[in-house]
């Protein structure tokens with residue numbers, strides 16, 4: 105499903121409402137809510153809203169478990185850290201127990217080894233070992249999502265739930281949930297806005313099927329429960 109909003113502010117508000125709804129539903133049914141956050145700049149507005157007084161009281165944060173969809177392999181105090189940004193944007197302001205928050209980075213360990221450790225963490229906390237209640241995703245202007253970048257071997261990963269690899273064009277390691285794991289989520293929400301995304305969004309949604317070039321095409325949850333929250337500008341080339 106694609107939902108097009110007039111602007112980024114309305115998009116963020118609707119996404120915050122959806123987040124709250126999914127959190128309440130999961131807590132009512134299973135007494136916990138497991139969410140994977142996205143990095144990059146797209147979620148900042150959403151995160152700030154969730155920590156604002158209008159939203160904060162609507163969730164029992166003590167039952168929330170926070171993971172990430174992907175991470176740049178840098179310490180949390182590095183400005184490139186997805187986890188570091190999320191702490192600043194909202195996690196520091198919410199009463200989530202520290203041992204419910206699982207950044208995809210740890211010191212004194214190699215990224216590949218931590219990917220294995222992260223799989224074990226997921227197995228301990230997710231229902232049936234791999235079902236997230238909600239996964240938030242952004243999309244790059246090249247059509248990547250999480251750290252599933254065009255032309256990378258990780259796109260073919262079928263066994264691992266979490267993979268780490270050296271991303272040569274960025275000269276850094278990336279760690280990411282793999283597409284098969286992401287696709288098991290109960291609900292996937294993409295957040296996409298701005299004119300830099302217009303072309304890639306068109307290719308991903310309506311272009312030829314080519315997930316090597318447009319990895320976001322790999323994201324098709326088994327539940328069928330995916331929603332693209334997009335603004336009018338990003339949706340500019342879509343036929344809807």
Ligand SMILES: O=C(O)[C@H](O)[C@@H](O)[C@H](O)[C@H](O)COP(=O)(O)O
Nearest residue numbers: 143144145146242243244249250
């Ligand atoms: O670590 C990352 O870079 C991401 O998680 C990545 O997949 C991001 O969501 C897109 O690149 C969109 O980035 P922006 O939100 O900055 O446009």
